[in-house]
Amino acid sequence: MGNTSDALEELLKELSHQSTRERQITTDKKGLFLGVYAKHPITNENIPVFVANYVLYEYGTGAIMGVPAHDSRDYEFAQKYDLQVKRVVKSAFGEDNLPFEDDGILINSGFFSNLDSKSARKEITAHLKSMGLGEPQVKYRLRDWNISRQRYWGTPIPIIHCPSCGIVPLRDEDLPVLLPTDVSITGHGNPLESSRDFVNVSCPLCGSAARRETDTMDTFFDSSWYFLRFCDSKNTEKPFDVSLVSTWMPVDFYIGGIEHAVLHLLYARFFQKFFYDLGMTPHKEPFLRLITQGMVLKRWLSVEKLLDKLGLTTEDSIDDLGLKLTLPEDPECLRSLK
């Protein structure tokens, strides 16, 4: 193990200089066999244990099972270090290239063979549970989020930097901080730094000359709780009143693009839970249901066909349409429009 531990120290040193982001996008997979094996909980096979630069500690416990036949990063790693690539899922459509990352039918998996991926996930989890080795869990991962930026447009961050007291939050009576208008917008640097009145302030604690924070918050910050503010948008004393958000919230239907599902909606829920913990809202969740644009739920009607059936065209007026729609509904006609 002597050589291994030297080489390991070397590798860990190298990795510690890389950010998570760098390690996520790294194309050069690096690893080191630790000289030890883990026992596969179901098949009892010996699995070699490696340290690898593309495994992120934020994901699960940081120790993960590689699946080289079904994960492109693990596949690349296995090729480089000449590890066994064992196919355990086959395509239902006869594709045989590796890595195969879609769902399919299990093979080489003992009594789980021939199950489809979806059922196999359930069965394997249940099996591990019966062995006392694990249980199903829902996991959330909120990405680290830098809310500040060096732009004029945005919500000012109510913080003062004092040479003696350090970072000092503004007093409530000094809120809200309004953006100054005496700024020069040059396309270089943060325009807020050009406003002397904005930047030069006195410290709320000791009164000595201090500097106002000039970064502003990004718009995601506002979009994470605007629905609560909408319930009480004229309130000048606080973000919103608990009685009003109790009445109007939660939002019945949230309609938005699916691209919101992983960032905005998670942050919005995070804010809601934060306000809930502070006792500012009685609801743990901000939205009851999500409908994403572009998702076809069940039925659709063609507008042109509908107009045609009614004897109208897109050139006709809305009054003509109104007249036609007052006629008794003809189920046969509606069926033919689908």
Ligand SMILES: [Zn+2]
């Ligand atoms: Zn001070």
